[in-house]
Amino acid sequence: MENAESTIITRCQAGELEQFAQLYDVYIKKIYSFIFYKTSHKETAEDLTSQTFFKALQNINKYDSTKGSFSSWLYRIARNNVIDYYRSKKNAIDIDAIWDLSTDSDIERDIDVKQKLQEVSKHLNKLKPLQKEIVVMRLWDQLSYQEISEITKNSVANSKMIFSRSIRKLREEMSLIILFFVINITNII
Amino acid sequence: MKNDLQQILNELYQIDSSFKKYENELKIIIKNILATKPNTTFDASFAKKLRAELIDKATEIKTKNQFSVIDLIINSLTMRKLNYAAVGAVIAIVIMIPVAYTLNKSKGEFTQTFLTGLQISKVTDSAFGSLAGGSEQLGSTDGIGAAQPRTQSGGGGGMPTSEVGNLIPPYYEAINYKYVYKGEPITLDQQTLDVLKKVKGNTSADSLTSLLQSFNLGLADLSGFSNSQVQNISFSQNKPYGYTINANLDEGALTIFKNHKQWPQVRCNDQKCYDQQRININDLPADDVIIKIASDFLNAAKISLANYGQPFIDNNWKIFYEQATDKASFYVPDTLMVTYPLEINGQGVFEGNGYPIGLNIAVDVKEKKVNNVTSLTTQNYQSSSYPAITDANLVMKWVEKGGIFSYNYGNAQDTLEIEVGQPSLGYFRKWVYQNEQNDELLVPALIFPIISRPNIDGVDGRVVPNLNKKNVVVPLITEILVEFESEDDGSRIEPLPMPAVQIDINDVEEVKVEVIQN
Numbered sequence: 143m144e145n146a147e148s149t150i151i152t153r154c155q156a157g158e159l160e161q162f163a164q165l166y167d168v169y170i171k172k173i174y175s176f177i178f179y180k181t182s183h184k185e186t187a188e189d190l191t192s193q194t195f196f197k198a199l200q201n202i203n204k205y206d207s208t209k210g211s212f213s214s215w216l217y218r219i220a221r222n223n224v225i226d227y228y229r230s231k232k233n234a235i236d237i238d239a240i241w242d243l244s245t246d247s248d249i250e251r252d253i254d255v256k257q258k259l260q261e262v263s264k265h266l267n268k269l270k271p272l273q274k275e276i277v278v279m280r281l282w283d284q285l286s287y288q289e290i291s292e293i294t295k296n297s298v299a300n301s302k303m304i305f306s307r308s309i310r311k312l313r314e315e316m317s318l319i320i321l322f323f324v325i326n327i328t329n330i331i
Numbered sequence: 332m333k334n335d336l337q338q339i340l341n342e343l344y345q346i347d348s349s350f351k352k353y354e355n356e357l358k359i360i361i362k363n364i365l366a367t368k369p370n371t372t373f374d375a376s377f378a379k380k381l382r383a384e385l386i387d388k389a390t391e392i393k394t395k396n397q398f399s400v401i402d403l404i405i406n407s408l409t410m411r412k413l414n415y416a417a418v419g420a421v422i423a424i425v426i427m428i429p430v431a432y433t434l435n436k437s438k439g440e441f442t443q444t445f446l447t448g449l450q451i452s453k454v455t456d457s458a459f460g461s462l463a464g465g466s467e468q469l470g471s472t473d474g475i476g477a478a479q480p481r482t483q484s485g486g487g488g489g490m491p492t493s494e495v496g497n498l499i500p501p502y503y504e505a506i507n508y509k510y511v512y513k514g515e516p517i518t519l520d521q522q523t524l525d526v527l528k529k530v531k532g533n534t535s536a537d538s539l540t541s542l543l544q545s546f547n548l549g550l551a552d553l554s555g556f557s558n559s560q561v562q563n564i565s566f567s568q569n570k571p572y573g574y575t576i577n578a579n580l581d582e583g584a585l586t587i588f589k590n591h592k593q594w595p596q597v598r599c600n601d602q603k604c605y606d607q608q609r610i611n612i613n614d615l616p617a618d619d620v621i622i623k624i625a626s627d628f629l630n631a632a633k634i635s636l637a638n639y640g641q642p643f644i645d646n647n648w649k650i651f652y653e654q655a656t657d658k659a660s661f662y663v664p665d666t667l668m669v670t671y672p673l674e675i676n677g678q679g680v681f682e683g684n685g686y687p688i689g690l691n692i693a694v695d696v697k698e699k700k701v702n703n704v705t706s707l708t709t710q711n712y713q714s715s716s717y718p719a720i721t722d723a724n725l726v727m728k729w730v731e732k733g734g735i736f737s738y739n740y741g742n743a744q745d746t747l748e749i750e751v752g753q754p755s756l757g758y759f760r761k762w763v764y765q766n767e768q769n770d771e772l773l774v775p776a777l778i779f780p781i782i783s784r785p786n787i788d789g790v791d792g793r794v795v796p797n798l799n800k801k802n803v804v805v806p807l808i809t810e811i812l813v814e815f816e817s818e819d820d821g822s823r824i825e826p827l828p829m830p831a832v833q834i835d836i837n838d839v840e841e842v843k844v845e846v847i848q849n
Contacts (some may be wrong), residue, residue: 158571159389166385170378178371188377195385200392266364281339281361282368306346312360313353 154202162199168194169213173220176283180224190227194220213294217285221293242307268315272296273308280305347661391627393572441469449638449675450711451527458715459528462763462772463814498823507746510733513782514753517723523743524807526760527675527712527773531582559752569593572700583711587632589705592595595698610663610696612652617645625669625692628701639671640679641691666693675710681778681815683736685802686759688732712773718809719775725812726805730779734803735759737814751803758839759806774811781804 147168153161173194178187197219198205205215266274276294279285289304291298339361343350344746350357388487397410443648560580567575573593599605622642629636653662673680674691720726729735730751759776762769780802806812 157393159393162389163382163386166382168543171373172379172380174823175371176374178373181367183373184374187371188374188381192381192384195381196388199388201384268596277364281364287342302346306343306350309343309350309357309360311348312364313356 147212148207151202151205151207151319157206159199159202162202165212167193169216172283176279177220177224178281179282180221181227183325188290190220190223197223207277210292211289214289216292217283217289246311266312269308270312273311276301276304277308291320333833335698336365339421359409373686384669387699420536448687452530452673452712453525454713454715456523456716458713459526459770460765461765462526462717462761462774462808462810484719497616500653506664506744508733508737508749509746510731510737510749510751510779510781512730512779513728513750514779516761517726517754519719519721519726519807521719522721523716524775525713525714526717526775526808529771529773530713532713572698583709584691584707585707586703587701587707588705589695589700608665610665612658612661612663615667615696616699621694621696622669624694624699625701628692628704632704632753634690634704636671638689640674642669642671642692644669651708665696667696668693673710675712675758675773678755678757679778680773681804682758682775682800683759683761683804685736685778685781685800685804687801719813720809722805726777729805729812729815730803733800734779734805735812736804737800747784749781749800751779752782754779754805757804759804759811761806761811774806774808776804776806779805 150161150164154165160263170191174187174191177190178184179193181187181190194216198216200221205212209215229316266277272294276290279290279293280287287294287298287301290296291301294301296304336358340354340357343357361493415803443659470787521709543847562581563577563579564574565577567573567590569590569591569592573590574587575590577588578584579586597604597608621644625642652658652661652663670687670689671692672687682688688706690707691705693705694700695702713816733749754777757776757778761772761774781800806815
């Protein structure tokens with residue numbers, strides 16, 4: 143796929159922009175989900191997803207494969223769009239708090255998502271913003287450490303370290319819950 | 332990246348092997364986080380819509396990029412020192428934008444002398460001689476099947492055209508019209524009015540000629556051909572969806588049309604294939620979408636619209652679609668024409684049949700791209716005063732007939748009324764053949780808009796020569812109206828419905844054309 147993707151990108155950069163649709167097909171769901179996990183609101187996620195792909199299309203000539211994968215480049219555009227969105231919504235907010243998944247903010251979220259976020263936020267809100275973001279990117283977005291490092295501008299080693307520390311912290315915070323689960327969940331595992 | 336639980340654990344163990352002793356706990360933690368992953372409510376229809384929008388955007392960007400090379404050269408012209416090696420490209424630029432660059436050979440530089448925009452130079456009274464001399468109603472008859480300045484597939488004079496099958500016209504019953512003026516009384520108090528005559532060509536042609544004569548192209552030394560002049564220049568884009576641009580320096584006209592070699596070609600050998608290629612009326616984009624495609628193209632090509640009014644689409648074919656009893660067989664056009672009406676000092680320019688003249692942009696409905704651009708010409712005129720009509724009653728007499736290009740049927744059973752409103756001052760384009768060339772004149776005229784017409788449902792199956800008429804045109808120059816008056820003796824050829832053209836597609840060398848008169 144990488145070779146095929148590389149060929150498509152090259153053709154787009156050569157002016158065959160209609161080829162961009164193939165890239166879109168590969169990434170639309172991933173990018174939408176990536177944004178949705180950060181906004182928890184369908185319409186907002188759709189708006190930001192649209193912006194992401196339009197920006198990618200218009201700037202495809204600026205993509206440099208020597209500086210990272212296309213996937214990471216696209217995710218980074220999406221991430222920046224989310225940051226811009228929160229900036230426009232909450233001028234005074236600490237940008238790091240974007241990744242705060244608590245549900246008591248004034249950001250509009252879908253109701254069913256709120257319930258799930260309440261559950262997960264119990265665990266994740268103990269983490270630092272970047273830790274939360276990397277945990278979500280690795281576990282929900284299924285991104286590789288290489289991709290995470292390119293998106294967040296951290297090294298791969300650092301990204302791995304942040305993830306492992308996050309898990310360690312969650313383990314410590316959740317020890318009581320885990321004790322309860324360990325008794326009941328062995329069969330599931 | 333797979334989200335296999337064991338893989339995630341292994342990655343953690345690689346980072347810190349001490350994690351292994353907490354494996355069960357880690358599994359619970361990770362599973363718990365994965366389980367709380369929200370449902371993203373991904374909407375497939377959103378994805379489909381966005382995809383279509385992106386493709387449109389890609390097309391738009393491509394169109395702009397097609398002219399980026401030209402932009403580069405335009406920019407280079409501002410760099411003053413331009414060597415002859417770039418001359419080929421420069422020629423393209425001189426033509427591509429209606430701007431003339433005069434060569435200052437002594438310095439090897441180009442100096443811009445813009446010829447864009449409207450230029451009218453006043454000359455002496457009646458300087459163009461007789462305006463009626465050799466007058467022909469070139470391409471400007473009225474009625475079904477008559478020539479119109481449109482190139483719309485399936486539209487044209489009104490009946491859809493097709494290269495396949497037999498076209499048999501339905502039975503038509505003739506109808507006459509009476510035009511009823513509903514505006515305020517008019518007064519005509521100017522003794523003379525200015526007639527405009529198009530000045531052809533472009534001063535850049537001389538510069539180009541002198542430039543080319545300094546070249547030896549290998550096959551021939553152009554300097555050996557004295558008194559030669561550049562008349563046409565063509566160049567093509569060799570890239571997907573490229574265009575061919577033709578500049579007629581003699582006429583001062585630029586034509587852009589698709590480079591067929593670079594556009595997808597549909598080759599059908601049977602009716603089924605043709606049918607599959609046909610456009611369904613429900614697939615036609617909205618008018619504003621078509622106009623945007625045209626507008627984006629013109630913007631990208633930096634074609635000035637300073638001399639043109641608001642664009643409109645020629646939808647005359649819809650009149651005949653509505654009348655068609657077998658709509659499924661009706662040929663819906665796959666190319667729609669957007670016209671930016673020409674305006675001279677704020678006044679519209681019209682054919683004798685009342686159709687606005689302007690810059691024509693044909694848009695390919697399937698490809699959603701501009702197919703061709705025609706009637707892009709320099710607007711350079713001479714102006715000369717001629718005696719004008721002052722008798723309002725004479726004008727009204729012509730209005731009642733439907734203007735200068737209108738017809739009556741001697742055998743018509745019915746006469747229907749069409750209402751026309753308050754006129755505006757405009758121009759009627761008239762061609763005059765003199766001195767072995769056609770001169771284009773813009774003659775001051777009153778343009779009466781048609782404000783009400785009979786319901787077309789009521790005239791199904793009958794000859795309706797003025798059905799798609801938009802305006803009634805009455806010239807205000809005495810000599811010209813006298814000329815039409817003298818021709819209005821009933822001897823003019825009556826326009827016929829679309830002739831039955833029978834084409835046998837199996838024998839292309841013998842095309843049989845048969846005209847059947849009702």
